[in-house]
Amino acid sequence: MAHRFEKLVAEYGPVISLREGSQVIIVIGRMDAAAEIMEKEGGALVDRPRSIALGEIMSGGMRMIMMSGGERFRRLRKAMHAHLQPKAAVEYQDMQSDAGKEVILDILNDPKNHVRHVQRYAASVILRVTYGKSTPTSNDDPEVVRLQEEFKHIQAVVVPGTFLVDRIPFLRYVPGYGRVLREYHEFELSLFRDQLARVTDDMSKGEAGPSFGRRLLENIHEHRLSGDEMAYLCGALFTAGTDTTAVGITTLILTAACHPEAQARVQEEIDAVVGKDRAPTFEDWNQLPQLQAFISEALRWRPAAPVGFAHRATKDIIWRGQCIPAGATVYGCHWAISRDPIAFPDPERFDPQRWLDPNGELRTDIHFYAYGFGRRVCPGLHVANRSLYINLALLMWSFRILERPDAPIDVNGFTAAVVSRAPPFEADFVPRMEEKKLREIMENTHYIG
Ligand code: HEM
Numbered sequence: 001m002a003h004r005f006e007k008l009v010a011e012y013g014p015v016i017s018l019r020e021g022s023q024v025i026i027v028i029g030r031m032d033a034a035a036e037i038m039e040k041e042g043g044a045l046v047d048r049p050r051s052i053a054l055g056e057i058m059s060g061g062m063r064m065i066m067m068s069g070g071e072r073f074r075r076l077r078k079a080m081h082a083h084l085q086p087k088a089a090v091e092y093q094d095m096q097s098d099a100g101k102e103v104i105l106d107i108l109n110d111p112k113n114h115v116r117h118v119q120r121y122a123a124s125v126i127l128r129v130t131y132g133k134s135t136p137t138s139n140d141d142p143e144v145v146r147l148q149e150e151f152k153h154i155q156a157v158v159v160p161g162t163f164l165v166d167r168i169p170f171l172r173y174v175p176g177y178g179r180v181l182r183e184y185h186e187f188e189l190s191l192f193r194d195q196l197a198r199v200t201d202d203m204s205k206g207e208a209g210p211s212f213g214r215r216l217l218e219n220i221h222e223h224r225l226s227g228d229e230m231a232y233l234c235g236a237l238f239t240a241g242t243d244t245t246a247v248g249i250t251t252l253i254l255t256a257a258c259h260p261e262a263q264a265r266v267q268e269e270i271d272a273v274v275g276k277d278r279a280p281t282f283e284d285w286n287q288l289p290q291l292q293a294f295i296s297e298a299l300r301w302r303p304a305a306p307v308g309f310a311h312r313a314t315k316d317i318i319w320r321g322q323c324i325p326a327g328a329t330v331y332g333c334h335w336a337i338s339r340d341p342i343a344f345p346d347p348e349r350f351d352p353q354r355w356l357d358p359n360g361e362l363r364t365d366i367h368f369y370a371y372g373f374g375r376r377v378c379p380g381l382h383v384a385n386r387s388l389y390i391n392l393a394l395l396m397w398s399f400r401i402l403e404r405p406d407a408p409i410d411v412n413g414f415t416a417a418v419v420s421r422a423p424p425f426e427a428d429f430v431p432r433m434e435e436k437k438l439r440e441i442m443e444n445t446h447y448i449g
Contacts, residue, residue, distance in 0.1 A: 002306035002335030009336040024328040029336030031343040034369055037319050038332040042374025047312035049329045052172060053163035057181040062232035065240050076233055079223040080379045083215040089382035091210040093282045095128040100390040104398055115250050122246035129383060130237045131199050132211030146191050153184040192231035241380045247304040249391045255298040259350050266291050270397050280393035289362050293355035295388050299370035301350045303334035309372060332373045
């Protein structure tokens, strides 16, 4: 789907308009247009298109990612920002680092299943960030089983067209209609409530580590959120942050596997800054511009959310004499934008150096919207960036250690384990769930110019 959008953008221009029935769909496919529309007009694009099955019935109107702008959205978003902004994200670094060391060992031990290991890492980190230290870790844990069930529900409902109510809204008032969606709602609400109750319990026993849930509960009066809104807000982190983080890390791994020369530059930098006597930490971050450039370029080269997320125009937006009508669904298509040949010359080429100036410093005049746009930009981006950083740093570093069998073997307990592991993995490609979502819309869509 994202590739088709890119072809249309290359052929017809930076902003294209499609139609599905009476619904206008606008796709933004170049950097300038994204800055001028998705960012500058962010206030008029804060809404999401209405989602009755998933957003209203199954989520009781409390799932942030499906929610339109408005008073509830502002309260939730403010609370989310307060406990995920850069300073808050620092609190979660230790958990990310610990989990990163575990997953790197799993990958080196069992490289063929690297995607599965990374998925487990992502789920485990988000649970730790959201609910703190007493999160479950085993796959048989009843909570993990409930979470897997929850994911299946979402996957079933998120596919467009599964529930007719999204096309024929009055169906929701037909007695008996949507019973399964209401059951799913009860299921997830009770799961989210139980998870947050555990944090309350940990807090009362004085055993709660830093977590997003704990910070919400501690600031309950300031945030003016109901118990269920808080429970859903925590649940939202898991559903919005797990798959995306897993795709992001897997993309880094595969990109490194495909580009040994770029990998070598990162490793040289790690050799110089970290050396072989200790594992990389978050303190090295600012000394590793090659590694940061590699991450930025990988997020551009293979964006984790290629199609982008749907926004909805709340008023007419005039852009260079053309009108994006109120009510239109608007996508900033990350894939097409990442192929902008002016912003990113030779865009198919994976070239981390484009993010660096001649002195090897990170450039401040280049940007890509890997985390979305305007008032809906991903609130988890600081946590996500930290996961990407620590995983890539640990992986690159561990490969260097592997090349030196005489390397110190007892540093952090990690080096010891790494030294005996097999070298790199085979690459296969990551399925991108996002691609599925729009397929049906596109099949019924006709280009109108
Ligand atoms: C590499 C990892 C990630 C990527 C690439 C990513 C990307 C995105 C994108 C593109 C959006 C939609 C922005 C828009 O509508 O324009 C989004 C929304 C969101 N993300 Fe992330 N994300 C990542 C990780 C995370 C993490 C770790 C969390 C939580 C800790 C998170 C929480 C959310 C939430 C709650 C939303 C919905 C925001 C809203 O609708 O207002 N994401 N993300």
